[in-house]
Amino acid sequence: MNKRQVGDSSLYISEMSLGCMSLGTNEAKAKEIIDGALDAGINYLDTADLYDFGENEEIVGKALKGRRDEVILGTKVGNHFNKEQKDWYWDPSKAYIKEEVKESLRRLQTDYIDLYQLHGGTMDDPIDETIEAFDELVQEGYIRYYGISSIRPNVIKQYVERSSIVSVMMQYSLLDRRPEEEILDLLHTNNISVLARGPVAKGMLSNNGIQKVEQKAQQGHLSYSHDELKNMIGNLQKHIGEERSLQALALQYVLSHPAVASAVFGASTTEQLKENISMLDAPELDPSLRAQLQQETRPIVYQNHR
Template identity: 65%
Template sequence: MNKRQLGSSELYVSEISLGCMSLGTDHNKAKDIIDRALDAGINYLDTADLYDFGENEKIVGEAVKGKRDDLLIGTKVGNNFNRDEKDWHWDPSRKHIKEGVKDSLKRLGIDYIDLYQLHGGTIEDPIEESIEAFEELKQEGLIREYGISSIRPNVIKEYVEKSNIVSVMMQYNALDRRPEEEILNLLADNEISVLARGPLAKGMLSSKGQEKAQEKAENGFLDYSQEEVLEIAKRWQTFTTEEKTAETLALQYVLQNPTVASAVFGASSVEQLNDNLRYLESPPLTEQTYQDMQALTRGITYQKHRAK
């Protein structure tokens, strides 16, 4: 498995990595998925304290016992939740971040977190206070690096200017090309990497693309009508070969940009995971194929996620 440097840090993440939100709460099933991912060479697992109100972190922690030295673990903070009431509110305060890391470490059963990420954010947050908390945690050795998970251009720009983030996790795929229009060059210029979540666009760029488009794009997707998504999903299949599945193409598309350190996909079964692992058997994407794939969709910009 090829690895890419995360920003200017000493962390090197596998080109494809496992987003753990879709694992579910069956511990044995989740462990099978994680074990298969690790055996294939994936070295980065991405979770969050809010996923299943802490249960996801516990599952990840149990699955990586005895394997910690070979792994990078990322989790997120910012949603102050009540597990019993299944309720939460946004809290990017220094106090919550510094308390949240201890709770996550306990659930994960580890001594430090490789990548601690702010799980969202608005331009109205006390951004300097949040940054101060992350910097203190780094100095204390509880985290190695920090980043944010956000698609808000104004928030991202504030963190680029004021903090030492090494990564931004954001939705990025061939249907959602908003990062290409406004964010990727900014991050590249500042040696900050992207962790691309949702590279298969909710399955609409998978081998079941048209079926998923019927289900997930009933009211359209971003600036696309359902009819447009269905046509794109159909034409996406024309690029597939014996060596390149639709899933592989979707992963290769986002990884074609060097600012992307890893394509972070979810899996709810070993079978689904294996579909994505076909990426490892595929020859590189040619520049011509990349351009042809890109021509299927159009560049769009952030609208609703700008001011706040």
């Protein structure tokens, strides 16, 4: 699998990577999915301390025993949670970040985190204090690099200007083209990579996408109406065939922007993993088809998330 550099870091990650939130709590099943991903050439796994209140990190850590050196491992911080009470609150303070990283290291059974990410962010945060925490963790050797996971343009712009982030994780797909308007080119210019989550839009960008729309988007999706979604997906499905699934097309579209280092997809079964990995066998996405895909969807902009 092709690998792409993350910003100006020494991290080179697979162009498809596994988001671990959907793995569930069955350790054997999760390990099977992780092993399948690694065997297929995926080398980046993305988790977060909040997923299943720490249990997801524990499951990932156990699954990686004996294979840690094959993996670039990312996790996230900023949601101060209580596992017993199953609640949390936003806490981007230096004190919490520097203490919580040790808990993530313990749960992941590792001595370092390759990519530590702020799991959110608002304009009301003590941004300089947050940045200082991450910079100190790099100097102390707990983490190699850091980034943020955010869809808020104003927050992202602050970190571009004031920090040493190497990546931004954000939602990006043919059904969520908001990053194209004001973020992707900015990050590319500043040599900061995008980790694109949700590239197949909860399965709506799959061969059974119409069925997924009926299951998950009766009230629409973002600013698209239910009927508009069905029409767009119907048009997109005209481009699929034996050589390329809609999942493959959706992943190729996201990866066609030079700012994107990896498309981060979730999988709760090995079958879902295999469906996404099928992109590797699809013909390349040529510029004319990419332009056609843009005509058959429509760009939207960030409104509430600023």
